Amino acid sequence: MVAGVEVTGEGLSCRRGDRLLFTDLSLNARPGTLTAIVGPNGSGKTSLLRMIAGLLKPEAGTLTLSTGGVADEEPATLLCYLGHHDALKAQMTARENLEFAARWQGAVRDPDEALARLGMTRQADLPVGYFSAGQRRRTAFARCWMVGRPVWLLDEPTSALDSAGRAAVIDLIGAHVADGGTVIAATHETLIAGAAELRVA
Amino acid sequence: MSAFLALVRRDLLLSFRIGGGPFLGLAFFLTVTAMLPLGVGAKLNLLGEAAAGFLWVAAALASLLSLDRLFQADAEDGSLDQLALGALPLEFAVLAKAIAHWLTTGLPLTLAAPVLALMLNMPEAGYATLTLSLLIGSPVFSLAGAIGAALTAGLRRGGLLLSLLVLPLFVPVVVFGAGAVSAAINGFEPGAAFLFLGAVSLFSLVLGPVAGAAALRIHLS
Amino acid sequence: MLRFANPKKFLDLSGALLPWLWLGAIGLMGWGLYAALFATPADYQQGDSVRIMYIHVPSAWMASFIYGFMFIASVVGLVWKHPLADTAAKEAAPIGACFTAACLITGSLWGKPTWGTYWIWDARLTSVLVLFFLYLGYMGVWAAIEDRAKAARAAAILCVVGVINIPIIRFSVEWWDTLHQGPSVVRFENGKLAPSIDPSMLWPLLAVAVGCTLLFFALLFVRMRTDIARRRIRTLMTMKAAA
Numbered sequence: 302m303v304a305g306v307e308v309t310g311e312g313l314s315c316r317r318g319d320r321l322l323f324t325d326l327s328l329n330a331r332p333g334t335l336t337a338i339v340g341p342n343g344s345g346k347t348s349l350l351r352m353i354a355g356l357l358k359p360e361a362g363t364l365t366l367s368t369g370g371v372a373d374e375e376p377a378t379l380l381c382y383l384g385h386h387d388a389l390k391a392q393m394t395a396r397e398n399l400e401f402a403a404r405w406q407g408a409v410r411d412p413d414e415a416l417a418r419l420g421m422t423r424q425a426d427l428p429v430g431y432f433s434a435g436q437r438r439r440t441a442f443a444r445c446w447m448v449g450r451p452v453w454l455l456d457e458p459t460s461a462l463d464s465a466g467r468a469a470v471i472d473l474i475g476a477h478v479a480d481g482g483t484v485i486a487a488t489h490e491t492l493i494a495g496a497a498e499l500r501v502a
Numbered sequence: 503m504s505a506f507l508a509l510v511r512r513d514l515l516l517s518f519r520i521g522g523g524p525f526l527g528l529a530f531f532l533t534v535t536a537m538l539p540l541g542v543g544a545k546l547n548l549l550g551e552a553a554a555g556f557l558w559v560a561a562a563l564a565s566l567l568s569l570d571r572l573f574q575a576d577a578e579d580g581s582l583d584q585l586a587l588g589a590l591p592l593e594f595a596v597l598a599k600a601i602a603h604w605l606t607t608g609l610p611l612t613l614a615a616p617v618l619a620l621m622l623n624m625p626e627a628g629y630a631t632l633t634l635s636l637l638i639g640s641p642v643f644s645l646a647g648a649i650g651a652a653l654t655a656g657l658r659r660g661g662l663l664l665s666l667l668v669l670p671l672f673v674p675v676v677v678f679g680a681g682a683v684s685a686a687i688n689g690f691e692p693g694a695a696f697l698f699l700g701a702v703s704l705f706s707l708v709l710g711p712v713a714g715a716a717a718l719r720i721h722l723s
Numbered sequence: 724m725l726r727f728a729n730p731k732k733f734l735d736l737s738g739a740l741l742p743w744l745w746l747g748a749i750g751l752m753g754w755g756l757y758a759a760l761f762a763t764p765a766d767y768q769q770g771d772s773v774r775i776m777y778i779h780v781p782s783a784w785m786a787s788f789i790y791g792f793m794f795i796a797s798v799v800g801l802v803w804k805h806p807l808a809d810t811a812a813k814e815a816a817p818i819g820a821c822f823t824a825a826c827l828i829t830g831s832l833w834g835k836p837t838w839g840t841y842w843i844w845d846a847r848l849t850s851v852l853v854l855f856f857l858y859l860g861y862m863g864v865w866a867a868i869e870d871r872a873k874a875a876r877a878a879a880i881l882c883v884v885g886v887i888n889i890p891i892i893r894f895s896v897e898w899w900d901t902l903h904q905g906p907s908v909v910r911f912e913n914g915k916l917a918p919s920i921d922p923s924m925l926w927p928l929l930a931v932a933v934g935c936t937l938l939f940f941a942l943l944f945v946r947m948r949t950d951i952a953r954r955r956i957r958t959l960m961t962m963k964a965a966a
Binding site: 351355356357358377378380381382384385386387388389390391392393397401402405406407425485499 | 504505508509512515516519520560578579580581583584586587588589642677678
Binding site: 529611649653654656657659660662667669670671673674677679681698702705711716717720721723 | 753763853856857860864865868872873876877880881883884885887890892894895896898899
């Protein structure tokens with residue numbers, strides 16, 4: 302079981318430049334659930350994820366990550382963020398990338414185990430620069446699973462993935478949710494049954 | 503500590519795999535130094551007099567050369583987000599990256615400086631002071647430079663702006679560094695200049711990471 | 724938040740103040756410069772060239788004063804997120820850069836008859852030159868970052884870092900000056916500002932200085948109002964495009 306972390310947001314507003322993306326948005330993601338953020342392009346799905354990750358300050362409103370009803374002091378260490386960009390260094394091998402992440406962010410699993418789980422064992426010692434978009438996505442997701450923090454913030458986690466990759470990713474998301482993890486994903490597809498839906502206008 | 507060293511190690515690794523590590527900066531340092539006699543004429547006494555100040559300016563420019571990629575690459579591929587979600591605050595990420603930058607620019611330049619000083623006919627009394635002053639002062643190029651690099655991280659053509667932002671911050675180091683060397687050459691005690699140099703260096707050790715992290719957070723949002 | 728963002732109060736207040744600022748600036752500078760050019764005596768050593776002082780010294784004051792003003796506005800903008808403070812800092816910078824340039828140019832023109840050269844690397848002139856670079860860098864950050872809120876914060880951080888560094892830069896340059904100032908350079912004996920300056924020169928100088936300060940605020944208000952109008956037009960255009 303992972304520590305159950307609840308994500309609560311109230312009255313959130315987001316401004317990008319001169320544009321107000323959304324206002325007065327509320328969200329509540331409980332441990333053991335998947336929340337799918339849906340909405341048209343440019344509606345602020347990515348911004349909302351970055352906001353929860355603490356990378357983007359809300360224009361208005363409050364965001365809290367709490368464990369057992371107590372707000373956490375350092376939310377950054379409770380979450381993994383998988384963004385649009387895979388955040389991998391092209392000149393380093395997949396294993397080197399993951400080994401660095403394991404030391405910088407901490408990890409609950411071994412880099413090799415994580416790469417194997419996503420079917421990347423054969424490519425582990427190749428520089429990421431040679432990877433296809435799908436292979437990079439698998440590596441980036443492997444990092445998220447390896448770091449294994451309670452809250453997963455996923456931006457289109459299945460983009461560029463083939464069916465085997467999708468199956469592995471969906472499988473791991475399901476397992477994390479069953480394990481008491483909190484998953485919030487911006488996605489257009491149904492990742493697991495019974496996901497809550499949060500619409501960003 | 504392990505996280506901090508991991509980042510230093512990663513940046514060193516990347517520097518060797520992409521930019522040829524310290525060699526590009528060294529090559530620049532050498533080329534510029536070779537141009538000085540070509541520009542002002544091979545008058546040995548003139549070169550010897552200008553050597554200390556010139557080497558300091560050349561070191562500043564050589565450090566500047568790779569500064570614009572300090573955060574740019576991480577900003578482009580999304581790594582900056584992951585750095586912000588580490589076990590350590592962003593300030594330490596800036597410090598670790600500045601240290602890696604210094605190890606691949608400032609340190610090799612410091613080691614190469616006596617050889618170049620020889621080529622410029624610098625008086626013998628200045629060699630030890632030149633090396634020591636660069637060793638103490640050149641970290642400022644990476645630490646104060648990190649502020650400018652962080653401010654221009656998200657910009658497409660930040661390089662020119664970066665040099666405009668950081669060169670004024672380099673003024674005190676160049677003044678005290680070159681001052682120490684000319685004091686030593688002219689038979690004075692360079693102690694005071696070393697103290698100032700150390701003070702500026704320590705100061706930028708604090709200001710660089712703090713202001714750099716604040717600037718990076720703007721880029722993240 | 725929205726209360727601050729509404730600049731109506733500022734527009735009313737600055738609109739009411741502007742005529743008086745212009746009047747004061749023109750009056751004081753007019754009298755001061757008349758007195759400086761015609762009423763005061765020429766210096767016994769420098770002759771008429773001393774009259775450059777009445778532009779040079781107030782420009783130097785304004786160069787520092789405006790950077791200080793930008794620093795305060797930047798801190799207010801960073802801490803209280805007041806959009807007007809960001810605008811004030813942004814619009815003050817080009818005015819400050821102009822005063823700094825005026826200080827450098829008049830200093831150089833004054834240098835030729837006094838020191839025999841257009842430029843000498845003395846500590847004061849050199850630190851003003853570095854200040855000019857700081858102004859340029861500050862304006863460069865505003866120009867380079869498209870998102871206004873981000874540009875404001877980046878420029879504010881740069882301004883604060885600059886203010887922290889100015890004393891260090893100044894000190895280093897002064898230290899360097901004593902090191903390098905050889906006997907070959909003819910030094911101006913009396914110093915730029917003699918401690919006991921004659922009242923007939925002091926009053927015009929003060930008048931020009933205060934006049935320059937009023938001029939600064941007048942120009943600043945005009946620039947801020949223009950900026951607010953420009954942003955309003957942009958909002959209207961965006962709304963029109965969306966409709």
